Amino acid sequence: EPTPLEAALAHCESEPIHIPGSIQPFGIMLVLNAELTRVEQLSANAPAHFGLSPEQCLRASPGQLLPEALYELARALLEQDSAQYQSARHHILAYRSDPFVVLEIEPRDDVRRPDGATGLELAFGRLLQQHDSTAVTRVLAQEVRRLTGFDRVMVYRFDPDWHGQVVAEARMDELPPLLGHHFPASDLPAQVRAMYLKNPLRLIHDIRQQPVALLGARPGLPAVDMSRGILRAVSPLHVQYLQNMGVAGSCSVALVHQGSLWGLVACHHGSALTLAPARREALLQLVQFAGQRLFLVNAQQQLAYQQRLYQLREQLAHHVQRQHSRPGEVFRHCADDWLALLQSAGCAYLSGERRLCAGTVPGEASLRRLAGWLEQQFTPALPGRSSWFSDQLERDLPFSLDSRHAFAGLLALPLTVDQGQSTDWLLFFRLEQEEIINWAGAPEKDLTRTEQGYRLNPRASFARWQQQVRGHSPVWQAQQLHAARDLAQDLAILAGSARMARLNRQL
Ligand code: BLA
Incomplete structure (x- = not known):
């Protein structure tokens, strides 16, 4: 039996947005049959x-109804799956x-030739000058806004x-500003995300x-799938969402990386949003x-991260080579460098009764308790190669670490393994994610129960998600x-050398 929330989310994901039956x-x-001999719907x-009257249109043959150019265009479809034409x-x-x-x-209505081309060249030039992802996305947002004039581009x-x-x-x-704000996955249900892989641009006028x-639908024939078009009517749920945000028009374009949806360029406009076909094409290119x-x-940037890791390991190896290094x-x-590399607030090295700390870490008693718990829960096979990690300690740890942070x-990461148990640990700590900020005022009603089942109000979904995200x-x-395992393995070699020596003597 699904929970009310699960039921409501399932409903969101089941909405057939590709066949709204309206535009x-x-x-x-105009919907023609595959042979282009009759007007099925319009x-x-x-x-x-x-x-003409609707009845006249539905009785007419496409050839009568459409100027020759349109008919030729439709015929072009015999060769390919989609085609565009300007008269x-x-x-x-x-x-x-x-x-x-x-x-x-x-x-x-925009017959003037858009100044697209030159504008785009400038935008391309600016993009090529950016060398980190933050700068590229910032320039992209600026250039899209310059090209389209939308109130907000994200x-x-x-x-x-x-x-x-x-x-x-x-x-x-x-x-x-909405920069930095997070939004729940349910704001864009799975079928909505999938749509962007078929059709990268969604325009809500x-x-x-x-x-x-649409008029003229006949029983026995399927609904018209509008996935590949531009006129597809908007889901009523999303209409409410945009209304809540104070937005009248919206346009979003997919950013696709290796066949999966990386993100969107999402644009909002307070009034009707018009984007002539030529400008849509320019936007897609941009x-x-x-x-x-x-x-x-x-x-x-990933390569640079690997290089940084490599440097830190070399630094460690250098210490190991100097025999006296403990x-x-x-x-x-090294701890401060490791903190930066692993984007952690604090780091602790526990060796028996000895504790070394850097950055923000739990207090002495918490660390002791944590070490005891880890030793019981977790029997590593190989020092440095295995690890225990969580991004939700409230859920995954049976006690809380510290109330101050x-x-x-x-x-x-276990550094030494003795009879399947680790006595030395390298620990990295992270704090709760901070960037969760509310928007659009107080969230409204919660889940609502209708005759058909539970339904999710777009804003309520945000409040729920926000609650759920606390403590992550x-x-x-x-x-x-x-990277952490590589470092720990190196450190384990160092930490384990004395122990190894002892074991060797025993053998
Ligand atoms: C569609 N939701 C969308 C779209 C975006 C968002 C970008 C694509 C359509 C568009 O371009 O407007 C979400 N828009 C956002 C987010 C931001 C933004 C996160 O600007 C942040 C700045 N939505 C809900 C819930 C449901 C839901 C609870 O919040 C379902 C119950 C559904 N969202 C939903 C549907 C669509 C949608 C069905 C498709 C609309 C359509 O294409 O007809």
Whole structure:
């Protein structure tokens, strides 16, 4: 039996957003059969466009209804899955959506040629000058805002658990900042995220306008899948979300890295958001270019991290070579560097009764208790190679560490192993994640119970997530765990040498 929250979240994920049966009114839709011989459906705003009644439209053949150019375009689909065409007055997007062919027709009210090209060259140049990911995302947000004029442009990055954070922002001065804010995974349910891999740009023109229904659906035929289009009507849940945020129009573009969704460029506008097709194309190019730059710079940063780790290990090896170096001395020399490398608040080296500490660590009594507990819980096979870690100590430890500081994360590495037990430990501590800030005022109602089951109010989901996130540290990333194990293994060699010598004598 799922909990009410689980039931509500499952409902969010089951909403079939690809087949809303209606469109946004900034264009019209014609749905043809695959042979292009009949009009199967059309949006309720289409008949007026053709100066006919709905019945006349549905009876007409596509050839009668569409100027020749459109018909040619539809025929181009016999060769490919989607095609675009500009006429003097219209922009037409056509795509195959089995068993249909869908035509989306937008008036070109922006016939002026956008100054896109030159603007983009400047933006590309600026992006190439940035050498770390923060700077790349900041320039991306600025350049998108310059290209589009939206009130707020954010770069939103997903975490492995699919919650996300605003990592860069360019906005109108009057708006409150959202930079650094985290949002729960349920704000973008799984099927919404999946959609970005099929169609990288989502445009929400104006949530205050009513969606326009499709007419003419016949029983026995599937609903029209609009995933690949631009006119798809907006989920009512998301309309409420944007309303709560004080946003009328929204546009988001996927940042895709190695086939999975890395993040979004998310744009908000207080009034209707219009983005002519040529400008959409320019926006896509800008985001794609920036993504390439971002992922390159990220890879370089990872390499630099590896190099830093390598340096620290060399430093350690150097100490080991100087015979007189003892683990304690090494710790005193190196601890601050290790803290920076592992993004930890504090670090402790426990050896029997001896304790060496750097940064913010729990008090003496807590450390003693922790060491005792670790020894009981955890029987390492190899010193330095195994570890115990948590980013939620409240859940994973049966006692609390310290009341003065909010310790929420721990990485514990055994340095010596004696009959399956470790007596020496290297411990890294992290504090509770701080950047969780509320927004949009007090969260509203909680879960609501309807005839159909539990439903989640968009803002309530945020309050719940915020509660749930209390007591978490940032997660230990694979790269950090590897780095810590490498360091610990080196240190274990040092710490274990005396013990080894003794064992050798016994053999
Ligand atoms: C869609 N939710 C979205 C989208 C974004 C967000 C960017 C894509 C559509 C768009 O561009 O507007 C979320 N927007 C955010 C976040 C920020 C932002 C996190 O600006 C932060 C700055 N949403 C909920 C809940 C549900 C939900 C509880 O909060 C489900 C019960 C659903 N979100 C939901 C749905 C869509 C969506 C269904 C798809 C809307 C559509 O494409 O029709």
